[in-house]
Amino acid sequence: MALELKATEFVWKDGEFIRWQDAQVHLLSLAVQFGVSLFEGIRCYESEGRRAIFRLGAHIRRLYNSCIVYRMPPEYSQEEYAQACVDVVAKNRLDSCYIRPMVIRGYGAAALDPRASPIESYVACWPLDTYLGAGALEKGVGVKVSSWQRAEPNTFPMRAKAAGHYNAAMLMKMEAHADGYADAIALGPNGLVSEGSGQNLFLVVDGQLITPILDGTSLQGITRDTVLKLATEMGIPASEQLVARETLYTCDELFFSGTATEVTPITSVDRIPVGSGKAGEVTLQIQRRFMDIVKQRAEDPYGWLTPV
Numbered sequence: 001m002a003l004e005l006k007a008t009e010f011v012w013k014d015g016e017f018i019r020w021q022d023a024q025v026h027l028l029s030l031a032v033q034f035g036v037s038l039f040e041g042i043r044c045y046e047s048e049g050r051r052a053i054f055r056l057g058a059h060i061r062r063l064y065n066s067c068i069v070y071r072m073p074p075e076y077s078q079e080e081y082a083q084a085c086v087d088v089v090a091k092n093r094l095d096s097c098y099i100r101p102m103v104i105r106g107y108g109a110a111a112l113d114p115r116a117s118p119i120e121s122y123v124a125c126w127p128l129d130t131y132l133g134a135g136a137l138e139k140g141v142g143v144k145v146s147s148w149q150r151a152e153p154n155t156f157p158m159r160a161k162a163a164g165h166y167n168a169a170m171l172m173k174m175e176a177h178a179d180g181y182a183d184a185i186a187l188g189p190n191g192l193v194s195e196g197s198g199q200n201l202f203l204v205v206d207g208q209l210i211t212p213i214l215d216g217t218s219l220q221g222i223t224r225d226t227v228l229k230l231a232t233e234m235g236i237p238a239s240e241q242l243v244a245r246e247t248l249y250t251c252d253e254l255f256f257s258g259t260a261t262e263v264t265p266i267t268s269v270d271r272i273p274v275g276s277g278k279a280g281e282v283t284l285q286i287q288r289r290f291m292d293i294v295k296q297r298a299e300d301p302y303g304w305l306t307p308v
């Protein structure tokens with residue numbers, strides 16, 4: 001299933017609002033030519049008329065770090081980008097939505113020294129339903145181990161969230177869909193488990209939560225960090241480990257974590273059922289706690305929510 005963009009009215013661009021349809025860049029901007037675009041994906045949740053953006057500060061910090069890695073000094077402060085996210089949701093009168101800040105290299109440079117291309121900042125937002133399809137959060141999804149693997153560390157800097165990296169993610173996603181799976185899990189160059197096409201991964205083995213270590217082949221997910229913190233709070237032992245592919249088939253439970261994906265149970269890998277073949281208990285417990293906080297059904301003891 002392909003998710004389609006739902007157009008909204010306004011996009012924030014460099015300190016002002018422009019119309020959605022005017023958010024255009026030139027064909028020869030470096031963003032288009034070479035994929036020079038750093039971005040974030042953030043969710044705003046609505047519940048009983050109260051809107052809140054989840055872990056906004058952490059996302060903007062990661063955007064900043066991506067800019068440092070790619071030598072693209074951002075034009076605005078972290079506070080200004082965060083405010084732009086709040087403002088664009090309010091301006092579009094959206095309730096729950098997905099927010100996409102982007103810092104890109106525009107038009108000017110002809111080749112690989114980008115300095116003649118200005119740095120431009122945008123924040124767009126649009127409504128986004130359950131990322132892996134209706135029922136995915138409750139029933140879970142089937143995935144495959146991708147034939148595409150993650151890039152070797154020090155090739156693409158995978159801790160940076162850069163548009164170009166997502167060509168590989170799309171290869172994984174397209175292959176998964178072509179083969180009848182909801183998504184894919186990728187191995188790293190060492191043959192060990194890395195992450196999903198756009199999600200981090202957790203296993204449950206004997207009541208313990210395990211997530212692959214951050215070995216330079218994956219993104220340091222903010223939802224991953226959230227799950228680790230919630231596990232601590234809930235008394236579930238959690239650790240970061242090297243994860244061998246075969247563990248995916250033998251673990252008791254498996255789930256994805258990500259901003260778009262939220263906490264989605266994985267019920268089979270390569271058509272081998274995981275555990276009972278149903279969404280796991282520990283997974284659903286963590287998912288419930290996560291949803292209770294983001295949807296403001298429970299207190300937010302971590303200060304993770306920014307009201308809109």
Ligand code: PMP
Pocket residue numbers: 041169195196197198199200218219220221222223224257258259260
């Ligand atoms: N890995 C990749 C490759 C991603 O694109 C994402 C989504 N941003 C994640 C992991 C999950 O990160 P987060 O929880 O911060 O959304």
